[in-house]
Amino acid sequence: MSNASPHNTGGPSLLDRLPASIFPRVTGLHAAALIIAILLIGLLIIPVFQVIYVAFLDPNTGALTLQNFVDFFRTSLFRESFWNSFYVSAMSVVFATVIALPLAYITTRFNFAGSVVIQSLGFIPLIMPPFVGAVAMQLIFGRNGTLNLLIEEKFGVNIPFMEGLNGVILVQSIHYFPFILINLSTSLRNIDRSMEEAAQNLGSQGMRLFRRIVFPLAMPGYVAGAALVFIKVFDDLGTPLLLNVNNMLAPQAFLRISSIGISDPMGYVISFILVAFSIFSLWASFLVMRGKDYSTVQKGGGGLSRRDLRTGEKIAAYAVVAFILILVLSPHIGLTLLSFATIWSFAPLPDGFTLQNYVVMWENSKQFITNTVIYAGIAAVLDVIIGTAIAYIVIRTGIWGRKSLDYLATAALAVPGVVLGIGYLRVFHSIDIPFTDKPMASWWVIIALALMIRRLPYALRACTAALQQVSQALEEAAESLGATKGSTIRRIVIPLMSGGILAGFVTSFATAAVELSATIMLVSSESDAPLAYGIYLFMQTPSGRGAGAALGVVAVIIVGLGTFLSQLMIERDKKFKSTDQSH
């Protein structure tokens, strides 16, 4: 454990004899913990608190005041935005539930051959950033989109799927329903069959059984998923922006800061409301979940009993699954069509197909793609380094305050990208880039750091899971053979964690590559812009939509490949570890 050099093994060094209370013994790990703490405080806590603080400052006098909030609620646009954000989030939860509930129910209660399809339904939407699909959705479901043109021809009516808030709700619920599907299916699957049988044995059946036993036991999973959907939709900037719906909170914050400037207090008030809602939703779902770990599956048990579907039911089940599959795939289909389309306007399908969009995209987007690789690469590398360090410090050491590192890093989940972006603008506006006189806020490195903070929670989870699988005995064996702490970590722990670390890297990289909400605030010039911002720019003009879609396809491929690779690595790692155990 001691960091003493081999030269002074003869006796305690001067340092060792100093009282520990005044001169604490500092090891490499202590130093690492301190550096990480400083980084997290500087890059997450200070910017967020700065934003909250400014929301309570009088912009002219600098005195503490509630006047900004009064002004906010006196402005009808803001009241409307607040209500719209709330309405869109709540309705997205409702529609996501409508999509997820039948799927979860069919897979967990019946022997259904289509379950594999449903499993993939769970992640197809997640590999596409919602704003990427938004424009494609316009072309399919919009006023002059494929579906409405067909309906109008047949029935002479036009259904406003994509009008205003409806569009945001549709895009968001299609994108985020997997959170509910995954959580709800897991908690349904975790109900042991005996829970249901015990109730039947005591005389319960049918809907009563469902209402009194199955439903309450599945509730925590549903609430967790629903809260996540609510927060994600409430905080999202990209989708409303791409759909040109500006009367919501996140777009208002963006527009105020980008058009009026960083001294306008309304952006901060909105940020405060976004953070408060995030924390409130997480806290509420935590309250509902507390003491309710209802996972009751016994060893050898297999969840609720499943029955075979009758022919009629089977047809209905396949119809539901097919309908939802088409709905869920529509952004992907629309995006692909658009990327190969010559002209697609006022027609159910494009007029013709071409590769020209990809050529245009490639000629104009090299800079975007290079920037993305650099930013997401830096963010992901830092994420796994910090994630590994935090995981090791939390799990394997007794360093004071180690848990708070974990909490701090995870807290990034509750901070909307817009808020982090505004915080960085505010904090780094007044600090110059080293050796220059330009403000740090317009430096591209800041974008990479924001992405790093945003994706750290994902990398941290992957690294923690990886470390938990490495038995401490393996480290102790190395130490007993004379390896120092540092050498043990380098030669034993990190190689054994490599699968999980790599998976964390890929997840962070892939999701950072398509992040829009924080980057859109921080991009100061087009030459510094990453891919997601590029898509946004392309989509601003009708002529750029084709190339924008092509770039969107690139983004989907990056995230899809990333998801696939990280899944592969986790599986490989599991296999490797399990064969390891048998020796």
Place this chain on the structure above:
Amino acid sequence: MTNQMVGIEINDLHLSFGETEVLTGVNLDIQPGEFFAFLGPSGSGKSTLLRSIAGFGPTPQGSIHIGGRDVVSLPPWKRNVGMVFQSYALWPHMSVRDNVGFGLRERKMPASEIAPRVDAALELVGLSHLADRMPNQLSGGQQQRIALARTVVVEPEVLLLDEPLSNLDASLRVQMRRELLALQRKLGLTTIFVTHDQEEANTTADRMAVLDKGVIQQIGTPQVLYDTPENLFVAEFLGTANILGGQVESNGGAKRFRTSAGDVLPLSDGHEGAGSIVLRPQNMQIVDQAGADTLPGTILHREFMGSQVRYIVRTSGTEMIVDQFHHVGHDWRDTGSDVHLKVNTNEAVIVAS
């Protein structure tokens, strides 16, 4: 809580999971008020048989009469059969009181009647003070008792216990099996108890059925099954058995058993023909002198077990397990020494094969 005691009669029950037959031609007649055990290794079909009495799993062929009523095609909620699950299956989102009252509420009983009956049931298992706890605040033994209270409070006609003691630690298991038996006697409730542990079955059951591969091997009191197993499976499954193959021969007027290795043991009785002789470790003594009823052997191994000393003795045919009582001052036999095994053939059982 008094009950009209009912019996259970099962006739020619067959059950398959797809292609695999898990119960084959089960016939059983369980008396009213009896404490009956299903004993068998895992995969023997004992739990499946219990579950089909409760109405879980695929509908079997054959009949199950409870108190004269054929229930084989009834759903579980119409059978009035109380089952205690191996995992206890207490609902984690309900308090102890709500768990116990669940069945009564399902029976549309007014709340004013439910409360006193729930209290009485909790009183019965001695856990009245835990009524407002949640299940995850209870120990394993307490959960077990609550599960029992939840089942008996609805006054079922029969009580089914699926490995009720397997999730408890060893000392609690002994205590709980006594409490279970006492409760069963008090309620006079016809009870079936599934276990893979012969000690549990032996100490509690009035009678038991030994199952293997979905077939009932033998039915009887624990003592009858131990002393006179009808086949080698029952002989080996209950206690320790040394089994020597061979045949019963006639020797003038008397009978004798000739082992496949050629050793001969006199018998008082037995049907002539091929068979096996079953010898319990306590059916033999280690002696120095050869005789008409001894087998020669060499001591391979010795284990001191407290009240007795267990020897592994190599005889001409097989290795035999022989237990000798341990008395202070008695010398133990050394490994490697040549000895003779005196067989009490009147305690031995011949199983035809």
